[in-house]
Structures are given as structure tokens and as C-alpha cells.
Amino acid sequence: MTPVKTKEQLIYFMQSGCFRLSRHDLQFIRNLNYLVLSNRSLTTNQVDLFEKLIKKYNKQLDKHGINITMLDNLIWETTTVPSLSEFTEAYISISDDKIIFKSPFNKKFLDKFSKISYNSFTWVKDKKRYESFYSTEALKNIVSTANIYFSVVNYCKVVTKLLESIDQYTQTVWTPTLTYINGNYLISAINEPIYNATLNLPLSDEPGCLATLASYGVEIEPLIVKNDPLLSFASKYIVEVDYTNLEELINYLRAVNCDAIITSGIGLASHYQKSLIKRLRDSNFYLEEHRSSKSLTNVIKNKKNPILIHMSSFIDSIPSASNFRKIIKLKNSTQIEFR
DSSP states (O other): OOOOOBHHHHHHHHTTTSSOOOHHHHHHHHHHHHHHHTTOOEEHHHHHHHHHHHHHTHHHHHHTTOOHHHHHHOBOOSOEEOOOGGGTSEEEEEETTEEEEEOOOOHHHHHHHHTSTTOOOEEEGGGTEEEEEOOHHHHHHHHHHHHHHOSOEEEOHHHHHHHHHHHTTTTOOOSOEEEEETTEEEEETOOHHHHHHTTTOOOOSOHHHHHHHHHTTOEEOHHHHTTOHHHHHHTOSEEEEEGGGHHHHHHHHHHTTOOEEEEEOSOSOHHHHHHHHHHHHHTTOOEEEOSOGGGOTTOOTTOSSEEEEESSSOOOOOOTTOOOSEEEEEEOOOOOOOO
16 A cells, blocks of 8 residues: 555545445545545635544554554645634524524434424525424524534524523522522422421421422422432432442431331342341331332321332332322342352
8 A cells, every 4th residue: 555645645545445434424535535636725624524534433544554643644735724604603593484504514413403303494405404484492492402513503683682581591490499598598489389388397408307398399409418418318209229328228217207117119139128127127117018009008197207118219100199208219239149
């Protein structure tokens, strides 16, 4: 093989049939080769894309004796010119009740965009752009997807104004959430049922309070949890716990004022399950055993803070009439020993 000394020679070599390239990559390299042979300049965007292809097919290049050191020393003899923004950036505009999207080719974007359910955009071949009749769903789909795959997305004045009008809602709390503001604990976005349920509950970051709020469907602001394992446990209504952390679990149950434990399911190995039941009973918890969660309707009506421990990370169903303060999905990461 003739030694490759320039990027132009590398382009010719890669499209000569010695490489296994994807259809899109081969078409791109052939186009570059045509531009080089016709003494035309290359754009900076084309050069950047080719540099990415070199990295993508590095292993094949290496098999042909072209290593990283050689690639770093290759020069361009063809003149390069700055790419126009219309060929490197995406554009979203609205005109005559239509959403218009133009962008450079991006296979990952196209793959994702084609899989969006109820996608109203169609490709207009002669104009080389996507169009859709205006709807908030269509605008949301194109804006959110384009910003994933293009570093720069430009908007017309109409789209800019629409996006600015919803910015005010991005920081708004829509779900009842315990927050800490000016030294006080408050439930933002509270509704009437939660207000009535928490009227006599002193709000705080105590595990018992967080567990009570979580059982009512109140979310807990991350700044209150502070990455504390106990507070994280308390702040979730359904939480996954590993069997290997049994002593930690017992301490957590006490911290959230658990006054009864109901076990359900058969996912945990029998000897681990027996060990768990014994340890819970030895810790003086009131305990009931049930084989299936389907039999849990209205259990322990005379207890304030009953907690369900399900012996598998999978829960078949939880009766809506149950009054559990928390549901724990138990998993087991104990290492299996082969003999």
C-alpha cells in the first residue's frame, strides 16, 4: 500500500472498497472525495465530521497499518472555509400556522424523531425541511428532541415568545411538596385533603414526620433530605431495602415510629425469610405474616403506623383499602457461593 501522507489520500483510501463502512458514512466520504478531485474547498463542518469518522473506524485503519501517530501527522492540502450556520445549526420557526424545522443531517436525531408517538411532522423533500400543523404537542416534541441532538437550536420570534411565556412555570411546584422557606417548613401546592390530614401535624425534618407525609403522597424537597440515608428512607412511600442491611432497616423502622409489621410474598429464600422474621420478632415488633399481598385488605386497623415488608422487589398488587404507612420492597444481594 502506498504510504498515506495527507487527509485527501486517506479519504480516497477509505472509499476504495478496503473498508467496511455504513451506507451513510460511505456516501459522505465519496462526496468528500468528489469535492477534493474537483478542486473544491471543504467546509469546517465537513472536516470535523471526517475527523469523527477517523475515530469511528480507528480499528480498521490500524489493521491497514495506519496508527494514531500517523493520523495526527496527516495534513490537509484542500482549502477549508467556515461552515454557514444554516448547515451546522438547527432552526425552528412558525409560519402560517405551520411549525418548520430545518437542520443538518443527524442520524441519531432522525432515529429518535421517527419513534415519537403521534409525530405530526412530515418531510418536505423539495424544501429539505420538516413541517407540521401547529399544536403544542408538536412544538414540544420538536423543541425537546432537537435540543438533545443539536448543540445550537435557533428559534424565530414567535417560537421564542412562546417558550419565554412558559419559563415562568418551570420553577413552579405542581405536586404537594414539603419545603423549607425562611426557617419554616411548608407544604407547597397543598390541596384540601392534605391540608385536613396534616392540620395537626407539626411539620419538620424528623423521620416520623417525613414518613407520614410520604404516606399522604407529599413529596419531600431534596434539600431537606440532604443525602441522609435515614431521611431518604423516610421520605419515600415505597422504598427498596437490601436484606443485607437488616440491622439498619430495624433502626429505620423504629425511627419512623413503626408499630406493626406485615410481611408478604415469597421471593426471598426460605432461610433468609425465617432469619428476617426471627430478627423482627426479637426486636419486639408486632408482626403478621401473609403469603400474598392480595390478602392484605384492611389488616391491623387498630395500629397507627403499620408497615408492609414485601419479600420480593416485585409487588403483585397493594389493596387500595390498606392503611400501610410505608411499603418496603426487600431484595437480597447476598453473594451466591457455588460448591
